[in-house]
Amino acid sequence: MSSRSFHVYLASVIAVGVAIFIYSLWRVHFPSQGFILLTFSVLTFIAELVPVYLPDKAAVSVSFALVYASILLTSPFVAAVVAFGAITCATLQGKWHGSLFNGAQFAISAFLSGMVFKLLGGYTYEFMWHDYHFYVAIVGSILAFFFSNASLVMGVVALQKRIPFRSLWRKDVNGIFIQYFALFPLSLLLYFVYIQVGFVGMVLFFFPLMVARYSFKLFADTKKMHMELLRALTSAVDAKDPYTQGHSARVAWLATALAEKIRLSEKQREILEYAAILHDVGKIGVADAILGKNGRLTEEEYRLIQNHPVIGHRIVEGIDFLERVADIILAHHERCDGRGYPHGKEGEQIPLEAKIVAVADVFDALTSARPYRPAYTVEEALMIMENEEKGHFDPQIFALLKEIIAEKGWEPNVG
DSSP, X not given: OOHHHHHHHHHHHHHHHHXXXXXXXXXXXXXXXXXXXXXXXXXXXXXXXXXXXOTTSOEEOTHHHHHHHHHHHTOHHHHHHHHHHHHHHHTTTSOHHHHHHHHHHHHHHHHHHHHXXXXXXXXXXXXXXXXXXXXXXXXXXXXXHHHHHHHHHHHHHHHHHTOOHHHHHHHXXXXXXXXXXXXXXXXHHHHHHHHHHOHHHHHHHXXXXXXXXXXXXXXXXXXXXXXXXXXXXXXXXXXXXXXXXXXXXXXXXHHHHHHHHHTOOHHHHHHHHHHHHHTTGGGGGSOHHHHTOSSOOOHHHHHHHTTHHHHHHHHHTTSGGGHHHHHHHHHTTOOTTSOOSSSOOOGGGSOHHHHHHHHHHHHHHHTBOBTTBOOOOHHHHHHHHHTTTTTTSOHHHHHHHXXXXXXXXXXXXXX
């Protein structure tokens, strides 16, 4: 996909968003809706100024709750004006076309969501707890907002980074979907507050909304601290054995790519990434002289090396969020034919995540230089894994590894 496709897509979304904004501005009834438009615009602008950045650099903002509340309380036109104006202005510190795209895609999504709400009779019925029409209109409009927003954003990311849209959708769709439905109750509560109390209640409700934003931040900070802890432990291993520097990061990249192919859940992918980063942490307990030895290991030295999964398991098993990771670390040198270590497990006895780490670990080790040999080429490494290591790996996972290497390439680490 060319740079031209990316710019055409960007310009098209901006053009549609600007057109909707202008049309909606013309349709807003300012005598009755002007003040509520201004109020929602200011609150949305403030909320968008303080997004929460997740470890993968994605941003979470509570502005959706405000924009969706404006749909429920007013019209698709007011919501589109609020979305375009507030979000474009709030993101102006970046590139101007990026700000326009952010405002445009949100305005398109808000407008479509509002129109679905209107077509399903959302503005016809006054909310009552037993009236299913209102719920049908709400669910339909949120789904419209979600699919529009997710498709527009993933479309630009897919074109910019040259990632297939389908794989990007599979990877990120659950997180976006959960975000919308987590914030939706706040939109509905804001709707109730306005109906019962009016503008004062709506403004006061903004403070609990920012508390929700703070909760998102605490969650993101916790995830960030978790990853920093893991990297610190990995750095300790790299300091002992310079030849394996970067090995854990490369294994984690391969493991997560395999997880996407297998379509593991987001939680499983997170656990797998942690395990891949930490899989060799037990080498902290192995003597430097053994790790850096140029010649062939003695039987006793090899036995000590084989103990590193057990040491790694002991290091992390007492950490709550790494409980599952500890089991994967313990099993990442087991073989499907039962000839691995430390416990000689086979087949289904080995956790799926450990099988994934095993494939990624061996492939990176073979394509990396070691004190006792140069790096193998990609072709040589795959041939060794297929022939000399027959029975070691899960056939399905090994086949997916070859697919990933063919699609994305791999540069041997020659040292």
